[in-house]
Amino acid sequence: MKKFLLTLITAVTVFGLIACSNETTSDKEKENSGDGTTIRVVYKDETNSNPVSVKYFDELEKALEKDKDIKVNFELVDLPQGNYAEKLTLLLYGGDIPDMIYFQGGDQSLTQQGLLEDLTPYIEESEYLKDALSPYNQKRLENYPYLLWIKPLSAKTPVIRKDWFEQMETSEKLMADPTVENYHAFFKELVEKKPGGSTPNYAVTVAGDLEEINFTFNMAFGISQSWLEKSDGTYEYYKVSKNEKEKIAYYQKLYEDGLLDPQFVTKQWDTKEKAFYDGEAAVVSGTAGKVIDIYNGKMKQVNGDEAELVVLPPAKGIDQGFGVTDVTKESRGVAISSQSEHKELVFDILDYLASPEGQKLDRLGFEGEHYNVKDGEIEVTEKYYGEWYARFWEPTELTFDQPLKTPLLSGPATESQEMTIEYFKEDNSFILPEEYVANWDAMENLYREYTTDIITGKRPIDDFDKFVDAWMEAGGTQITEYANKTIK
Structure with a gap:
């Protein structure tokens, strides 16, 4: 009976959420400023109170119009301070679903409700993104085609x-x-x-x-x-x-x-x-x-x-x-709302950011601040090294319209990347079925509780065995059985 009620409540919630999100998108359509289409973006650390964020999206608007004749107006959606994943979940379950969403956890429940767009057909038809993917990106997208995150290995x-x-x-x-x-x-x-x-x-x-x-x-x-x-x-x-x-x-x-x-x-x-x-x-x-x-x-x-x-x-x-390296899915990344009326446009923006022109803004920052062009060559500044980071993509192969005079990464940063690649090894993890997620969260809490107490001396190391017993009782036995059926 409890399971039936939970299913009924979930169905009602999803129906209401989709209806509400459609209504919100329709309202925002009326708020387009100028002659560009408003694209609403929620993205950790990219807020209206951050002048660099505001300038970045202003510059992106100009670049899109200049290079692709795409006219958009980005609207940054601010979240209250606190845990980003939690605050984002509250926003989305409140019915406010922006067109472009950055996730750092909490995406799977939205996916299972059909609220995130499958990116597979878009990437197949893309001009730049399909060639920007690393092998581990491709595997993750095959397993979970809702999040896109083209970055170097994140060790x-x-x-x-x-x-x-x-x-x-x-x-x-x-x-x-x-x-x-x-x-x-x-x-x-x-x-x-x-x-x-x-x-x-x-x-x-x-x-x-x-x-x-x-x-x-x-x-x-x-x-x-x-x-x-x-x-x-x-x-x-x-x-x-x-x-x-x-x-x-x-x-x-x-x-x-x-x-x-x-x-x-x-x-x-x-x-x-x-x-x-x-x-x-x-x-x-x-x-x-x-x-x-x-x-x-x-x-x-x-x-x-x-x-x-x-x-x-x-x-x-x-x-x-x-x-x-986990290849089951991207642990973080950019998604497109399936309820957005501008899905193709949002993807065109993401594809542009993988182009030579888009990468120039995303990877180099603002001309005159983070880089200068001298004698036809790009020279990054000290401010670039200490401040700038790509908001979106960092493909392995990088091409600009002008040659780089200075490297984009310092010696230590380059060495750290090279060492990560040298020691690359693929994981055997898998996407956990929704029925086990609540148990898994409780089991992770048990792990943090016991190991923190052991490390800080509040418990002896032998209590690790008690943790194992508690972990198994909390759902570990069933998940271990599932793992042994799943891992090839």
Whole structure:
């Protein structure tokens, strides 16, 4: 009976949502300003209060009209402060569905209700996007054709300022043989020697959970896929494996020795980065490529050129690498509302952003600020390195109408990308059926609760076994059975 009522409520909600969203789109059609079509966009960090965002979309309007004779007026939809995925879900379930939507979670429920457009036919007929896709983008779109996110591999790589790195006696040994033991010795020397005079206070910090440094350490502990094959040929989820238990014991030791930020649970992105620039933390992890580029630019701006970043290698043990790449779907990306009256136009805009002209704005920023053209060559500025990032696409093959005089990424950023590609490995994860999603969320909460308590010393490491039992009871048994039927 409960299941029937839930299905009925969901059906009524979806019907009302679609009706409401159609009405909203119709109302917005009447609000077109000038002679361009209004395209409503909701996109994390791109808000009306951000002058760079406003200028970017103004410049995009001009470029579209100049290069493609497409006349649009972008309307940025602001969300209340807080968790983006949660606030976006509230907006969409309230019936306000913009034409172009950036998701960072929460998209699957909308997809299952038919509210996101299947992008497959659009991409097949595209002028630029079909050639901009990397192999992992193509696989993700085959599995889940509703989100588009053309970016380099998003592994997070650890970095440290060069002037501190060179003062450590353990640096050379770490680079030559980055075992978990050598990482511990390196972290310990940083805290004991304090190359900043009175800092660092701790060796490494993260923003809220341990996913960032998992990229460095997972594979060393044999966590080389989401589902690990056991000796009997069956699979178990890595978070309930003996490999994970050994890794959590290692993190517990880092915490106990004062090497892991004692406030790691409450750290946010901004406070993590501030701790890094201020020298409270010696090592942070950032997404390979542009994020490392921004970290490098800001670190040099605050502490001088000698503080240029050094990229540290992934820890080595049973395996080595910066984690595995999930190809089930894009974990984030841009979607088109199936209720939009401008679906083709929205896709044309996305396709334009993959063109040489569109990439010039998206990748280079504003002429005179982030780059200049001298003697027919493009030269990026210091402001570019420290501030600019592509709002949309970063295809591997990049062509502009003029040659580049200066590289788009600094040395450390380029190295981080190259190391990520070097250690690429495909995951064996799969899209979880909707019937298991609620259980999965509860199981993830159990994981965070137990592992945080173990790492911070509130629980002994043997309580990991209690966590495994609780995880299985919360739905792990059924999901593990499903995994063993699904994984080929």
